[in-house]
Amino acid sequence: MSRLYDIMEFPLFSGADKDILNNFLLNAPHKISSFRKGDIVVMQDSPCRSLMLLCQGSLSARMTNSEGKEVTIEILHAPEILAPAFLYASENKFPVTLQAEEDIKIWSLSKDEFLRMMETDIRVLRNFLRNISDRSLFLSRKLNEFALQSLSTRIIGYLKRNEVINNVQDVAFIMGVARPSLSRTLSSMVDQGLLQKTSDGYVLP
Amino acid sequence: MSRLYDIMEFPLFSGADKDILNNFLLNAPHKISSFRKGDIVVMQDSPCRSLMLLCQGSLSARMTNSEGKEVTIEILHAPEILAPAFLYASENKFPVTLQAEEDIKIWSLSKDEFLRMMETDIRVLRNFLRNISDRSLFLSRKLNEFALQSLSTRIIGYLKRNEVINNVQDVAFIMGVARPSLSRTLSSMVDQGLLQKTSDGYVLP
């Protein structure tokens, strides 16, 4: 069972004044929601009105187009802020569908309350700015990946982040490519010496 | 000649207390740089240490991979904040190369100074948060485009934003596709009735 994180432990609040924060968190209206593995937590394009903190479990963020083609943008593990970059956008809709990969718990706080919190404690503001910025960086790297890279380059990138591909089917789904395509490319990369196939799966040499 | 915007006119400072702001801007160390049309303003992967405000002219943001393939992410016109989302990231490097499309002027302020400014005037903070969030939204839309859409869908998206394609060569470059590919796809879309070809160029029906 995955661990349940306390709000105070979130990196978002690191360095913040614990008393002020505690006081704030106790009085501010908030709610905690639970979802079961497999549940859809938010649908793509649904409005984003609260700060959502993933306290337990993990979920996938997936993007879909109108014809049903899908790509998994990332897997998020607690503790994590969900879609911080869309909370204060002019058009605040989720760009992805979030689906629980395990049983999860989410702590929510209204965006206005959270704005007040950031104004109260500058450390929270700085942490939030860094988080939102890091997510932009992540998005721009993903963009680079999809706009400019071939499947084999993307595989290498994946293996730099993940050690091993031991489940071709799942990874193909995550990358948004067809399983036979991934399988074929993996095999040809092994032939070229770009990858090694071990008993654990495909790894970088 | 494109207009020179005063800093105070930037949407980033809208609603802010003019006196506080003026005082701040006069005393804070800042600098103004000029570039000529065609100049590289920042290279992809170079560090991002200052808030940069584009006060005059326009520039292109282009992403390149190691093999030289390129995509133009967007064209930015004054008044605009340059790469706000990378200023406070953990690894603050520009994800794109910025090149002047016209003669331009950029006003720069150190990130620490600007952080202080946001803490001083909450309106600036809110404006910055909105800006940075909007840019994330933009990035996630671009990501959707490259990860999930075909060329013809992307053409329709382009025409929703731009009225007309009157220069196939340039648009092919901007989209990061080969000119003959764009030309072929445009022709076939006209055959299918998805587009019309007028004396001005290709337009939506």
Next chain:
DNA sequence: GATTTAGTGTAACCTATGTTACGTACCGTT
């Protein structure tokens, strides 16, 4: 008016990835 130049359409071919289908290996059940 002749010539050059830049942008365009298009054809032929190439490559990467998607689609479908099938045989195989492994693993758990009985």
Next chain:
DNA sequence: AACGGTACGTAACATAGGTTACACTAAATC
């Protein structure tokens, strides 16, 4: 040991987009 399910590799074919080459047009230059 027989069976069924699941993941895997792979082959044959389909499709999208890239590459090269060439001919056509219109504007620019002489």
